Amino acid sequence: MTYCVGIAVGEGLLFVSDSRTSAGVDNISSHSKMHRFGVPGERQFIICSAGNLATTQGVISQVERDIRRNTDVHLLNVANVGDAATYLGGLSRAEQKKTEGNGFEASFLIGGEVLDAACRLMLVYPQGNHIVSSDQTPFLQIGELKYGKPILDRVLALNTTLERAALCALVSMDATMRSNLSVGTPIELNLYRRGSLTPGAHVVYTEDSPYLRQLRNSWDEEIMNALTRLPAVNWSGQTQ
Template sequence: MTYCVAVLVDKGISYCSDSRTSAGVDQINTYSKMFRFGQDGNRQFVILSAGNLATTQAVIEQLSKDISTQAIINLNTVADMSEAADYIGQLSVKEQTKSGGGNIYEATFILGGQIFGKPPHLSLIYPQGNHISTSKETPFLQIGESKYGKPILDRIITPQTPLNTAALCSLISMDSTMRSNLSVGPPIDIQLYHTDSFIGGEYYHLPEDSEYLRDVNRIWNERMIESVASMPPLDSALAVTGDKGSDPVL
């Protein structure tokens, strides 16, 4: 299983991905699910992947090959982020079909970045090749095991959120997912992109023995426990309603 999240705010884009592809009793396999492409000063892309590993690797390899061979359509020639998403979607469908098709070969991607003269953009590319984008109401995209890490993003993230805060929320979102699903795990990759910089931003690689990762997990747990303990007691609701309710009918 996989979990990847990307957040688009006014100041840039934060990307966060785990690296676990399987977690059995005897073996844990890890592969990076974050891939960076770009031309400094002109365009920058980050791709996050989830789904069939063979399909995602084949798509990334073809993207690199198209750039090196100067194919007519490649990430260095697309006019905008929508065209880039269409291009990746077509490659994904082609690789799935080549393998025989079906759910087992499906892959999903998040494409983020900026092309000179255009605003930063995030797209989620479905296995069928089509894609959607973020909105002001939902300025983040998730793929893989997304349900456990969504609540903090819904509560905190807005377009005005500082970029570093967005990255930290993504990491806490990842920590919540790892806590609830053992098939998601470190190393964790975090990449930042600053709006209109057109260069790669800060990159962080957090291995399983990362002291910082342990601190985030510990402090987040402590703060949640403290928050629950500071809530008004349930008995105080009776002072407002004046009604204890009736016993349920069995």
């Protein structure tokens, strides 16, 4: 499996992705699931992928090939993020159709900004269509999403800072990694500041990352302490 989160707040975009791929517990390896494309000053895109690895790799290769060959439509000439999502959905459908049978689905998060167009975050479904994040729910997830959803639901709002969104996304990823073996390091984090049109800050945390360990230990301690401050259960009434 995979776990990727995209967050779209007022300040910009934040992405986190894991790198574990598996075809069963005895066939595990690591592949980056975060890809960046852009022209400084003109456009920036971040893409995260989940699903069948052959499909997602085929799609990303085609994205790169189309840019090299300067086809009619590619990421470096589309007018906005919506058009980019439509293009990506088309590539994904075409790639899936190359193979007979089921189980070759893939999902993508795509976020970014094009000069004179809006900064947006979208989710491309295996069927090729897409949705956009909303002001009320300023995040989208792909892959193994349930473990890490509650922290996002509690914390994120449109006015959340990118720094806080990054911490929230890392805690969400840590919760998922701990509860599900099919999600694992390296973890990639990318922060794109709205209007910058330059590649955002990008960092990779490997399994032995001191920062990731420190974050997990700190969060465990915070959760333990928070529980001690909750209002005690009142057992006296049958209904209260």
